[in-house]
Amino acid sequence: MHSPExxxxxxxxxxxxxxxxxxxxxxxxITQRVKELSDGRILLTEGALYPAxxxxxxxxxxxxxxxxxxxxxxxxxxITPAGTNLVGDRVSEFMDFIKTMSAVxxxxxx
Amino acid sequence: MHSPExxxxxxxxxxxxxxxxxxxxxxxxITQRVKELSDGRILLTEGALYPAxxxxxxxxxxxxxxxxxxxxxxxxxxITPAGTNLVGDRVSEFMDFIKTMSAVxxxxxx
DNA sequence: TCTTATGCATAATTCTCTTATGTATTGATC
DNA sequence: GATCAATACATAAGAGAATTATGCATAAGA
Numbered sequence: 001m002h003s004p005e006x007x008x009x010x011x012x013x014x015x016x017x018x019x020x021x022x023x024x025x026x027x028x029x030i031t032q033r034v035k036e037l038s039d040g041r042i043l044l045t046e047g048a049l050y051p052a053x054x055x056x057x058x059x060x061x062x063x064x065x066x067x068x069x070x071x072x073x074x075x076x077x078x079i080t081p082a083g084t085n086l087v088g089d090r091v092s093e094f095m096d097f098i099k100t101m102s103a104v105x106x107x108x109x110x
Numbered sequence: 111m112h113s114p115e116x117x118x119x120x121x122x123x124x125x126x127x128x129x130x131x132x133x134x135x136x137x138x139x140i141t142q143r144v145k146e147l148s149d150g151r152i153l154l155t156e157g158a159l160y161p162a163x164x165x166x167x168x169x170x171x172x173x174x175x176x177x178x179x180x181x182x183x184x185x186x187x188x189i190t191p192a193g194t195n196l197v198g199d200r201v202s203e204f205m206d207f208i209k210t211m212s213a214v215x216x217x218x219x220x
Numbered sequence: 221t222c223t224t225a226t227g228c229a230t231a232a233t234t235c236t237c238t239t240a241t242g243t244a245t246t247g248a249t250c
Numbered sequence: 251g252a253t254c255a256a257t258a259c260a261t262a263a264g265a266g267a268a269t270t271a272t273g274c275a276t277a278a279g280a
Contacts, residue, residue, distance in 0.1 A: 034214060094211065
């Protein structure tokens with residue numbers, strides 16, 4: 001697991017991008033997908049994940065659909081057009097941040 | 111200026127690396143150097159800078175020397191051997207974080 | 221039967237930073 | 251010679267985003 005400090009501020013970007021790339025997903029599924037993509041290095045905690053999803057929904061960037069699987073509730077999230085519009089900017093912003101930090105830390109792009 | 115959220119958790123690494131690369135520096139000088147290296151994109155605020163420097167000093171990673179310039183006080187910071195040992199790890203950790211995030215966001219290294 | 225995995229959610233706390241405030245010197249402009 | 255911007259330090263109040271802890275519940279495997 002990474003130093004959690006560095007992860008701050010990246011959660012929204014991760015959620016939007018993963019939902020854009022993978023279509024309809026539910027919370028737990030997102031944690032597993034991020035774990036897989038990050039090779040086990042990013043483990044989203046529920047206390048961060050659910051409030052973040054709720055916030056993105058409240059902002060109109062995600063929309064939800066609750067489905068009953070047997071006796072179990074699942075809440076599926078889909079990115080909205082507004083979310084799709086935003087995700088590119090967020091990713092670009094992150095890449096720009098990396099470029100700037102690389103200059104400050106005097107390191108070559110990985 | 112970058113989204114300040116992304117900057118969280120990187121301040122200590124920035125301070126240690128800049129002090130390692132530039133030798134003895136004082137607070138205001140550090141803000142100017144970081145501004146220059148980042149092409150004006152990272153503007154360290156005093157409210158973040160000074161507490162961070164004090165903390166690094168308390169941890170034995172930096173040492174200080176107060177000098178009177180005319181009637182003006184300047185506090186010079188120098189990285190200690192312990193700080194020098196740590197800075198490489200911090201930078202590596204940041205680069206590893208970038209690599210992981212690039213995988214999650216499915217972007218090529220910049 | 222018991223533990224692990226699945227699945228959602230919220231509250232208390234912690235941490236880091238921003239914003240605001242305070243004090244003071246120096247240099248440039250009017 | 252007055253005023254503003256830059257230099258130079260510092261701390262306190264508040265905000266924001268995460269961690270940790272807790273709660274509830276079903277399903278699957280040992």
